[in-house]
Amino acid sequence: MIVQTKRTLENQEDEDAIFHSCIELAAANSRQQLLEVITHQLKKTGQFSTTTLYIASEEDQLLFDVFPTHEINNASSPFRPFVRTTNFDVDHRQFLKEDARQQFERLISYPLFCAGRSIGHWVLAYEDEAAVPDVATDTINFITAQLAMATSNVLAREAISRQESEHRLLMELSRAISSIRSKNDLTAVVNNNLKKILDFDSITILLLNRDRSHNAFIFSSGHPYHHNKFLAGEFIDILSYTQNCLDKILESDDVATIDMDQFQKSEICPPHVKLEFENGIKEKLTIPLREDNHYLGVFCVNSRLKGSYNSRDLEMIRCIACQLTVAVSNILSLEEILKRDAERKNLLSFSNAIASVRNKEQLAKVLSPQLKQLLGIDDYVICAMCTDKLRYTPFVHNQTGALIQTETFKKMLHKYTEVEDGIFNTAIASHDPIVIDIDNWYTLPGPPPADKESKTIATAVAINFREEPVAIMIYNTTDNYPGVKQHQLFNSILSQLAIVMSHIMANEKMTREVSEINGFRQQLEEEKIYLKEEIDTAHNYSEIIGDSTSMQIVFRQIAQVAPSSSTVLILGETGTGKELVARAIHNNSPRKNKLMVKVNCAALPANLIESELFGHERGSFTGATDRRIGKFELANGGTLFLDEIGELPPELQVKLLRALQEREIERIGGKTTIKVDIRVIAATNRNLEKEMNEGRFRSDLYYRLNIFPIDLPALRHRSDDIPLLATHFIQLFARKAGRKIKIISNKILQDMMAYQWPGNIRELEHLLERSILLCEGDTLKHIHLPAQKTQALTCEEKNDEFVISTMEDNERNYILQVLKHCKGRVGGYMGAAELLHVPPSTLFSKMKKLGIRRDIVA
Numbered sequence: 001m002i003v004q005t006k007r008t009l010e011n012q013e014d015e016d017a018i019f020h021s022c023i024e025l026a027a028a029n030s031r032q033q034l035l036e037v038i039t040h041q042l043k044k045t046g047q048f049s050t051t052t053l054y055i056a057s058e059e060d061q062l063l064f065d066v067f068p069t070h071e072i073n074n075a076s077s078p079f080r081p082f083v084r085t086t087n088f089d090v091d092h093r094q095f096l097k098e099d100a101r102q103q104f105e106r107l108i109s110y111p112l113f114c115a116g117r118s119i120g121h122w123v124l125a126y127e128d129e130a131a132v133p134d135v136a137t138d139t140i141n142f143i144t145a146q147l148a149m150a151t152s153n154v155l156a157r158e159a160i161s162r163q164e165s166e167h168r169l170l171m172e173l174s175r176a177i178s179s180i181r182s183k184n185d186l187t188a189v190v191n192n193n194l195k196k197i198l199d200f201d202s203i204t205i206l207l208l209n210r211d212r213s214h215n216a217f218i219f220s221s222g223h224p225y226h227h228n229k230f231l232a233g234e235f236i237d238i239l240s241y242t243q244n245c246l247d248k249i250l251e252s253d254d255v256a257t258i259d260m261d262q263f264q265k266s267e268i269c270p271p272h273v274k275l276e277f278e279n280g281i282k283e284k285l286t287i288p289l290r291e292d293n294h295y296l297g298v299f300c301v302n303s304r305l306k307g308s309y310n311s312r313d314l315e316m317i318r319c320i321a322c323q324l325t326v327a328v329s330n331i332l333s334l335e336e337i338l339k340r341d342a343e344r345k346n347l348l349s350f351s352n353a354i355a356s357v358r359n360k361e362q363l364a365k366v367l368s369p370q371l372k373q374l375l376g377i378d379d380y381v382i383c384a385m386c387t388d389k390l391r392y393t394p395f396v397h398n399q400t401g402a403l404i405q406t407e408t409f410k411k412m413l414h415k416y417t418e419v420e421d422g423i424f425n426t427a428i429a430s431h432d433p434i435v436i437d438i439d440n441w442y443t444l445p446g447p448p449p450a451d452k453e454s455k456t457i458a459t460a461v462a463i464n465f466r467e468e469p470v471a472i473m474i475y476n477t478t479d480n481y482p483g484v485k486q487h488q489l490f491n492s493i494l495s496q497l498a499i500v501m502s503h504i505m506a507n508e509k510m511t512r513e514v515s516e517i518n519g520f521r522q523q524l525e526e527e528k529i530y531l532k533e534e535i536d537t538a539h540n541y542s543e544i545i546g547d548s549t550s551m552q553i554v555f556r557q558i559a560q561v562a563p564s565s566s567t568v569l570i571l572g573e574t575g576t577g578k579e580l581v582a583r584a585i586h587n588n589s590p591r592k593n594k595l596m597v598k599v600n601c602a603a604l605p606a607n608l609i610e611s612e613l614f615g616h617e618r619g620s621f622t623g624a625t626d627r628r629i630g631k632f633e634l635a636n637g638g639t640l641f642l643d644e645i646g647e648l649p650p651e652l653q654v655k656l657l658r659a660l661q662e663r664e665i666e667r668i669g670g671k672t673t674i675k676v677d678i679r680v681i682a683a684t685n686r687n688l689e690k691e692m693n694e695g696r697f698r699s700d701l702y703y704r705l706n707i708f709p710i711d712l713p714a715l716r717h718r719s720d721d722i723p724l725l726a727t728h729f730i731q732l733f734a735r736k737a738g739r740k741i742k743i744i745s746n747k748i749l750q751d752m753m754a755y756q757w758p759g760n761i762r763e764l765e766h767l768l769e770r771s772i773l774l775c776e777g778d779t780l781k782h783i784h785l786p787a788q789k790t791q792a793l794t795c796e797e798k799n800d801e802f803v804i805s806t807m808e809d810n811e812r813n814y815i816l817q818v819l820k821h822c823k824g825r826v827g828g829y830m831g832a833a834e835l836l837h838v839p840p841s842t843l844f845s846k847m848k849k850l851g852i853r854r855d856i857v858a
């Protein structure tokens with residue numbers, strides 16, 4: 001109900017004034033103009049002392065307050081409680097301050113309606129009750145309607161202009177944000193642009209990386225952090241934002257208002273927020289910066305006043321947060337790009353640095369500064385799995401690292417450790433670096449010892465390269481594990497490292513193998529020289545001289561056994577020609593194009609015979625610096641001549657027996673058996689049967705060897721061969737000495753035939769060689785038979801002289817004798833060819849060569 005006025009308008013002048021005022025009201029563009037019309041024009045009509053216009057906006061906003069004693073302040077306005085009522089008939093003065101209450105006797109309130117909606121009240125204050133005019137209701141309605149419309153117009157204009165301004169500022173912000181490239185740029189925008197749009201005391205922007213493992217803060221210039229002497233720069237990088245606090249903020253997903261009085265008491269309140277509180281911040285508004293499903297950060301507005309932000313401000317904060325999200329996303333992406341770029345550069349520099357590395361020493365030299373520079377790693381040991389795949393051992397380490405210099409670490413650098421030690425195997429199984437718990441460290445069986453005093457912490461990372469795992473153990477004394485922050489770079493570096501290590505390992509293996517091959521080559525060279533000498537020697541004795549019946553038997557046996565691969569046992573006193581016979585068997589066998597390898601079982605120390613026979617692997621015994629193949633392998637495809645077999649130690653007799661039975665051998669220290677195809681010829685001057693009976697020679701080996709025995713007669717038992725042998729050796733040594741000795745006295749010959757020859761043909765050979773050297777003239781008149789057996793003879797008589805003839809002559813004469821004996825028959829039963837053990841065709845060609853005609857003989 002509208003309060004009735006006491007006085008009525010009396011004349012037309014007043015009506016004109018009201019009409020005029022209303023026209024002016026309609027034309028008012030601003031509060032100022034509106035105020036002027038009310039105070040100057042309408043005052044004439046209302047004759048009030050002062051007036052107030054309340055607008056019932058959402059926030060009960062006071063539009064005008066022209067009370068001289070009151071500040072324009074929403075909170076303190078005396079009419080604030082009534083603006084939502086359409087009228088009030090209470091004694092308004094009770095709401096006035098003391099001085100105002102005394103000043104005004106009457107307050108009249110007129111409701112203002114616009115488009116059917118109450119928009120506020122027009123309150124008139126009168127100092128004197130009597131001064132209240134008596135205005136007609138129509139007139140009052142007319143004026144309030146005009147005033148409501150004018151006020152509504154001004155409010156609409158203001159709203160438009162405010163929106164325009166906000167729009168302009170947001171555009172500016174948007175422009176500024178679009179040019180943000182770094183945290184520094186963002187800080188500048190926060191400081192320069194936000195203040196124009198929003199009223200605040202300070203701003204905090206929290207930036208989160210994807211896994212929220214660390215975050216950075218950007219503080220506006222008014223923030224107390226800028227006054228903290230420990231913190232320099234516009235933003236800081238800290239980990240102190242407790243996860244709980246962060247989760248709580250992000251949970252809201254919209255603007256959340258935090259009462260700092262309460263929050264600073266809670267456990268989850270981070271230190272910098274406490275600092276804000278201590279610096280007078282009473283209210284904090286937070287809103288997450290979210291892009292799709294990722295939280296990029298949090299935007300915080302800090303205020304020293306509580307409840308100072310209205311819904312329009314909150315909308316503005318949301319709007320700013322949207323823009324900041326774009327900026328933060330750009331910053332993080334750009335940082336990621338720059339980080340990747342830097343990592344690529346670092347990786348490239350790392351690749352270049354280690355590209356030329358060829359060995360461990362070079363690797364350590366290059367690696368240590370690189371790991372320090374790129375990842376901040378000081379003390380590290382890189383371990384590689386051994387070839388047995390059961391153990392691992394340090395491969396390369398920082399030789400100048402402080403921790404590694406300690407005695408405990410030095411010891412572990414030469415250790416082999418089981419792969420299943422709880423560290424290496426765990427590191428291999430894990431895709432990520434594993435951090436080793438220092439307390440468990442001591443309970444594990446094999447890991448490198450840690451220095452408990454230095455509080456060492458180890459990080460182990462493993463990588464596989466071509467199924468060869470290598471692990472890097474990094475030691476440090478802080479819990480800021482190197483490599484964690486630059487995980488990707490770390491992994492890339494490790495992958496490259498693994499490649500280089502595998503190259504080094506391959507190089508080392510190759511060098512080892514090359515040296516082994518060189519060893520073999522050298523060995524083969526030696527073998528070649530040895531064999532050449534053997535062959536040269538063999539060639540000297542390629543002819544077995546002897547015509548005695550016993551030698552005929554030997555020849556026959558050689559011819560019988562040679563074509564087969566049967567084992568032959570040659571028995572006979574020393575110097576009877578056992579080796580010569582062995583070589584004859586080999587040269588007449590299908591194996592003649594391969595080697596006949598001789599092993600003198602008596603000439604080697606017992607401990608070397610095995611290696612000599614079967615070979616050995618590198619490192620299989622002290623002194624085995626290289627791999628060496630044995631005589632069995634060397635003779636593969638040919639003949640193995642085991643001279644002096646009777647001297648073989650019993651333990652080797654077993655091994656030899658096995659090798660002969662299995663036809664395969666095993667190198668000393670070797671893990672595999674090697675098949676060999678050899679023919680064995682053994683020889684001894686001992687009575688092997690007696691040796692066997694007396695237990696010095698294994699019976700099984702004896703029977704294995706005694707498959708085809710050839711018994712060589714002692715020279716004293718075939719003395720009729722002495723002239724032939726003497727002729728052969730005199731010719732040989734005379735030629736060698738460049739002499740022409742053709743004649744030997746019959747006396748000497750008879751003495752020689754009477755001599756026992758304990759050294760057999762070798763003794764004869766040496767005696768004649770010496771005698772020829774001492775002989776003067778072309779007749780051998782003296783030989784030096786051992787005195788106790790015989791005496792030196794001097795043969796004076798010419799008719800006693802033994803005429804030396806050539807082999808050819810001897811051969812011719814002998815064939816002639818045989819042909820005579822066979823009555824000129826060459827082939828067939830009991831023909832000369834059969835008696836001489838040669839094919840008839842061979843004998844024919846021989847006869848042709850020697851100029852023997854059958855018919856002459858017959």
Ligand SMILES: Nc1ncnc2c1ncn2[C@@H]1O[C@H](COP(=O)(O)OP(=O)(O)OP(=O)(O)O)[C@@H](O)[C@H]1O
Binds near residue numbers: 544
């Ligand atoms: N029938 C032979 N004709 C020519 N030379 C022979 C004959 N028999 C042996 N010799 C020579 O006698 C020397 C000794 O021969 P060989 O080494 O073969 O005897 P051995 O029985 O093997 O001796 P040892 O038992 O001492 O090893 C050699 O120089 C060899 O050429």
